[in-house]
Amino acid sequence: GQNIDQPTEMTATEGAIVQINCTYQTSGFNGLFWYQQHAGEAPTFLSYNVLDGLEEKGRFSSFLSRSKGYSYLLLKELQMKDSASYLCAVRDRGSSNTGKLIFGQGTTLQVKP
Amino acid sequence: EPEVTQTPSHQVTQMGQEVILRCVPISNHLYFYWYRQILGQKVEFLVSFYNNEISEKSEIFDDQFSVERPDGSNFTLKIRSTKLEDSAMYFCASSDYEQFFGPGTRLTVL
Numbered sequence: 615g616q617n618i619d620q621p622t623e624m625t626a627t628e629g630a631i632v633q634i635n636c637t638y639q640t641s642g643f644n645g646l647f648w649y650q651q652h653a654g655e656a657p658t659f660l661s662y663n664v665l666d667g668l669e670e671k672g673r674f675s676s677f678l679s680r681s682k683g684y685s686y687l688l689l690k691e692l693q694m695k696d697s698a699s700y701l702c703a704v705r706d707r708g709s710s711n712t713g714k715l716i717f718g719q720g721t722t723l724q725v726k727p
Numbered sequence: 728e729p730e731v732t733q734t735p736s737h738q739v740t741q742m743g744q745e746v747i748l749r750c751v752p753i754s755n756h757l758y759f760y761w762y763r764q765i766l767g768q769k770v771e772f773l774v775s776f777y778n779n780e781i782s783e784k785s786e787i788f789d790d791q792f793s794v795e796r797p798d799g800s801n802f803t804l805k806i807r808s809t810k811l812e813d814s815a816m817y818f819c820a821s822s823d824y825e826q827f828f829g830p831g832t833r834l835t836v837l
Binding site for chain 1: 756760769772775783804820826827828830
């Protein structure tokens with residue numbers, strides 16, 4: 615089966631650093647994605663990991679450990695506009711290699727002044 | 728920057744009516760997807776489409792749903808007889824490797 619877990623809610627202070635964790639179990643792992651989603655809007659691509667290690671992209675970094683089924687998204691120098699839901703998604707290889715994404719429930723991050 | 732577009736942005740329909748949701752994927756992408764998100768819930772995979780045919784579909788994608796790529800640019804999702812529980816945001820996505828999502832169509836079934 616497939617299961618993706620991430621915390622439901624987090625709160626952090628403007629200018630701080632926050633880490634959003636994600637654990638997963640999937641039958642055919644083919645990469646892990648992080649998306650940002652503001653209320654009522656579409657998911658926006660943030661980062662992608664297929665190999666173990668850290669990928670850095672400006673204020674955002676994402677880490678993957680395939681052996682532990684674990685990833686995190688690190689947001690630095692938090693800004694008020696970072697208040698949003700952060701979605702962890704695993705690309706499932708599946709039987710036909712279609713690359714469908716399996717999403718977690720999302721972590722709602724509230725940034726406070 | 729290329730983007731996925733979707734029309735309409737909002738669709739209100741009566742239960743039992745047919746709806747067609749439209750998407751224009753990014754032009755050089757080969758894989759297309761429909762996802763839905765019921766209010767307050769997670770994004771769920773519906774169907775993937777490659778080489779002019781369905782490559783995978785979820786349990787949600789029953790006989791009431793169909794997809795089509797009628798020409799070289801449009802990708803449509805049809806719901807033949809809508810139910811109340813079909814009310815959701817429907818997102819189209821396309822990919823070459825990363826998946827990019829369209830802005831979504833909010834479907835409300837009354």
